[in-house]
Amino acid sequence: MDSIPEEWKSLFPISSVFKPPLLLSNPSILGPLFFNPKPNTTTLLFSSPSLLPPLTPLPHLSLPRFLLTSSPESAPLPSTSSSIASFLGPHHYKTDLLSFFGNRLEFLHCPLTNAVLIFFPTGENSVQVGFLELVLKGSTFDVKFDDLTVRCRFKYRILRISVNPVPCLSNLRGNGPVTVGYLLASTMYSVHWFIVKVGDFGSNSDRVSLVYVGGRVFKTCCVVHACWSPHVLEESVVLLENGALFLFDLESRLKSHYSDAYFKGTRLKVLWDNDGSGSSGNYRWLSCEFSWHPRVLIIARSDAIFLVDLRFDECNLTCLMKIEMLQMYVPVEKEQFLVLSKTSSDSFHFVLASDHLLLLCDVRKPLMPLLQWAHGLDKPSYADVFRLSELRSYAKDDTYKWPSDSGFCIILGSFWNCEFNIFSYGPSLPTPIGSVASKITELRKPFYAWELPSDLLLSGHECHCGYCLVREEFQKDALPEWIDWQHKKEIVLGFGIVNKDLSSLLSEPDEFGGFTLIRLMSSGKLELQRYCASWDSVKNVEESHRELLHFKDYLLYSPEHEEYRFVRRFKYLELDYLYGYLNGNLDEVLDSKMKRSCKVGQGNELFSPEFHEILCKKLHECGFGQLRSSPAITIVLNDISLPSSIHEVVLRRLWSDLPMELLQLAFSNYPEILEVLVDQKRVALEFSAVPDLSQLPPFILRRPRKPSCRSNKWSKKVQPGDALVGPVLPLPLLLTLHEFRNGCPNSEEQSGQFSVEEELSRSCDEVMQVVSEMAVSNSDPEVPDDQATSLANDGEEKWGNSQRSKPFFSYQPVAAKGSSIDHRQGKSLYKDDKFDTLISKVSEKKQTSNDINDSVGLELFDDLCPVKLRFDACPMKFEAKELKEYNILKKQFLEWQNQFDLYKDLSSRIESKADK
Structure with missing residues (x-):
């Protein structure tokens, strides 16, 4: 070297x-x-x-990504989130977001005193200038303030404050207020100027005040940077995001005695078209600083640094540094200049930082740095x-x-x-x-x-x-x-x-x-x-x-x-059961609760015989006797009225598997449900009424339910009904109670604990096995295992080897993008088959339209789609007028089906495979 x-x-x-x-x-x-x-x-x-500061920064995630990741359980489809985002405009956040988090404190040392003034943005949305006075007292500072904020409020948030101290004055303790410095506050669209004065304000001769001089609003362009001149203390320069420069003279404004607050300033004639940097235009302006002369400026851009000489009639531009000069040690296509600062030694040197390098430069030596460091900091x-x-x-x-x-x-x-x-x-x-x-x-x-x-x-x-x-x-x-x-x-x-x-x-x-x-x-x-x-x-x-x-x-x-x-009122809820379930130790929480002494006296009947008979009757209508075993999966599948996920089918089976004693805990009526104490008042909880139609428990996964008729305060006119409502207890709690009742046979061998998630996963595997045998799938069939056997009851037919048509079909929803091959392969929107695999009944083939009688019922809709439709029992017949309208609507519906490739492909696969 x-x-x-x-x-x-x-x-x-x-x-x-x-x-x-x-x-x-x-x-x-x-x-x-x-x-x-x-x-x-x-x-x-x-x-x-x-x-x-008043506000937090914008999220790093784009809006579609935020919609998908903020709530995994209920995340919308990708196509839906993208369409929502398209209505809300562009979502590409600026990479220079960190520039808003600059130094929030600005110091001004009062001459001939042991005091320091600290200025900072404050107020609602940081639209005011605040300050504190620190006075040296002993070995520390004493904080003095009458009011933290100045009365002037701006329309935009203050992003930067800069002060320019006035040299030492001999008459600081004399009569009248003395100017100790100048201050400017810049927002995104405006710049405002103040004079900092001390003394002669009533009885308090050392009082500090900010005198507002004026401001300038730039309606068409954002303010990038503003700085004071070290040569002429009353002058300042403002740089806009389009490269425009404005010079403001505080002294000339004070002499002119303007009554309004509008500060006009002078636009500097700088032609950036001939800057000599060879830039492609993909850049942003950073900051401006005064150099060694009051009319010589240093202007920083993300791709180049310029010396602007305004001493003569024509502006003279000199390129001091280019980003291409750093290509020996950094990737230039990603490198940008980030921050510029002038040195305190003289007005010729300045420091410049890019993404990876820190440079010490001299305006007298263009395109040649004096020193370079690899700083290793993340976007300084x-x-x-x-x-x-x-x-x-x-x-x-x-x-x-x-x-x-x-x-x-x-x-x-x-x-x-x-x-x-x-x-x-x-x-x-x-x-x-x-x-x-x-x-x-x-x-x-x-x-x-x-x-x-x-x-x-x-x-x-x-x-x-x-x-x-x-x-x-x-x-x-x-x-x-x-x-x-x-x-x-x-x-x-x-x-x-x-x-x-x-x-x-x-x-x-x-x-x-x-x-x-x-x-x-x-x-x-x-x-x-x-x-x-x-x-x-x-x-x-x-x-x-x-x-x-x-x-x-x-x-x-x-x-x-x-x-x-x-x-302010705070209400506290005991969520120990939920907390135990989320931590996987619900059995431990339940066991500790069960060991505590019960406050209900012995011999009290918690459930009436009438309620027991109603619940038994509803289960008997679904095919379960009083002495019943675990329901077969096929019985649960036959109860499907709308397309259901594997997880929903598993929940129905687990609910139906619970014994009558636990179902009495899960379903009740309002006279038997204890009220809750809220704000020293008894309040009745609300549950959904169990429908009259024959359905498997929990009665909440299929048909629309009637809301229960009740009120928070019962009266003589409004009494609680006797309708069956529920469930009043969640399934994980009932499954854990069922496990304790059976002596915990399904507990994990290593830990000796019962896991509700493991029980759900085990049941999902069983249902998936039966569904693979009984249902037509929209995805390509896999090679069957010769050793695989049905997990249904032994007396049931083996649908996998039967020549009969399969009564169910399963499919996976996919986004409406990509080729038809991608859809046939069943690319899932989610990561779990138990949620993204839906199963439904296949509609039975009905007679053709030529065999339709003059008067038909709701079965007329069975041939419109492969899903079997089930209506509530109601006597309804279609006459000739209704049939005419039906044929018109059916023709339009068939035209839509023929134009929808995904639906046509699914229907053809179901019809072709169901008959094999």
Whole structure:
């Protein structure tokens, strides 16, 4: 690397190549360059929800994906979710969403005082500017505020605040208010300007106020960035998303004494068509900064950086950096510039960060960076440059004074990702005065990276040991896909570094120096933390390592300015049975409940004989005697009135398998159901009435049911009915009780516990086996197993080997996309066959239309579709007039059937296979 020419050494990024030529590592001269939080120095200054942002970020999922993943049990079909999304417009969220999460705190040090002003967006939807005054008192700051917010409210949310301090003034304690700085607040479509004044406001001579000067709304374009001029303090520049630049002069507006709040400004004539970057147009504008002259600007775009010289009549554009220049170490087709910041040393240097690289550049050397680092951060959105003397101030040891006065530190990172690194750089090591090397250094003055980048634990209480990092990553992966872990963890939303003069008054001097940082946490706390320079980075923070790492709820809710005016009442429900079922230990919960003493006295009849007779009669009508065994699957299938899933068939069979004692628990009437105590009042629960038609339990999976006639408060006029209602207990609970009653024969051998899910899965396998023998499938038949036998009763016919037509057919719903081969293969919408396989009865062939008599009944509809239709018993006959209308409708319906390929294919397969 030493043989490489000097102008080429900067092309090798630090942390990306072996032995980079511009890396200096000499701790004995440079001193410590790690900055760690000092233990037991965290001080809470203030806490309020007004400091927090009002809204959470948009979800990372597209709307169709969100509809499918937010509720797996009831997710809509893909075609349905896509059609819903199409009506709601485009759903491609901007990739620069993290740019909204910039530094929420902006500091302004009042000259000749020990006070710091902190500005931040606040109010409902962050449409107001808020501020706090921190006054040094003893070894900490005292927070002073009359009102957190300024009365001015804007139409749009404030995204960025920038201040421009006024130099030290000798008449700060004189008569009249004194201007200590200027402030601008930019929203998505507007920019607003303020003057920060101190003093001479009534009896309080030190009161701070914000005086609104005016604003400018851009109706056709969004505001990208706005900045103050370091040369002419009253001037500022605004950059729009189309590349337009506007110059605003605060001094000229104050002299003109405008009465309205509209600030016109001057549009700068910049022609971007001849920028010389060779861009294809796929870019976005990032930010703007003033360079070494009041009319020389640095404009950042995602694909290039420009120097705009407006000193003459015609604008002169110079391309300072192109994204194509980084192609040696990064994939240029995916690389973009993300953030730009000006250095504090002079107006010629600036730092630039892309997706993978951090660059130090000079406007006097276009297309040639001075230094490069591979930063390894995920989409950084914040960058700032500090002198090393600010970060290593107030030190006991004066050994490293030269590197502290000569070096610089770049803090780069992202608030949303909670990752910040420090990149130190400076001139080469000092050489003997008068030597040739010293003379060359004075002429060229190259910059070198000082040591490798280091982490900055901005929150001050995070443990970065390997054990905690791995455990935290596992917890992040365990969260649902649409929940950001930042909502569940306390993160830093903004920070500022106190100047070294005030920092020296806050704490005792450190051995190698340090700095004082004020940060805003997502819990609404404003904290002060002391950092000290050290030789090694602290990975294990004892205070955080001892605590159990877990995510809390920091959802960054919007502050509520109005108190809730209604009475808050909380109702608690005991869901121990549901909790036990979800955890797979329902049997344990039920066993513990059964062991407790029953409060009902012995000998009390819980069920009346009349109710017992009604339930027995309904079951007898379905083919079950009083001494019945487990119902055959074919009997359950014959009870199908509408297409049903395998899971529904299994539920009917399990319900019908329950003994009469348990069915008496599941079905009852209102006089026998205990009322529930709610708000110190007895309230009756509501259940569905059991239909009069002969059906298998639970009577809720097929025909429409009548709602029960009841009221929360019975009266003399309205009395509870005697109708049979239910089920009043869920099936998992009844199955577990049935298992206890039989001595737990179906419990798992290894654990000795009964699993309802295992019982459901076992029954589904049995039903699937019988369905494969008795039903025609719309999918291609599989090769039958010679050893397979029917699980139906021995006395039933073997439908798999019979020549009779099969009475059922099964099919799987598929999306109406793709080829017919895909549909015939039965590509499922879901992942479980017990839900996506539907079974129904095959309609019996009826007489043709020529044999129809003059008067027919509801059986006329049997030949319209392969599904057997079953109507409620009602005497209905069609006369000649009705038959005429029926034939017209049938003709139209047949035309639709012939045009619907999926239906025609399914009907032909059923007819051809049912007769085999």
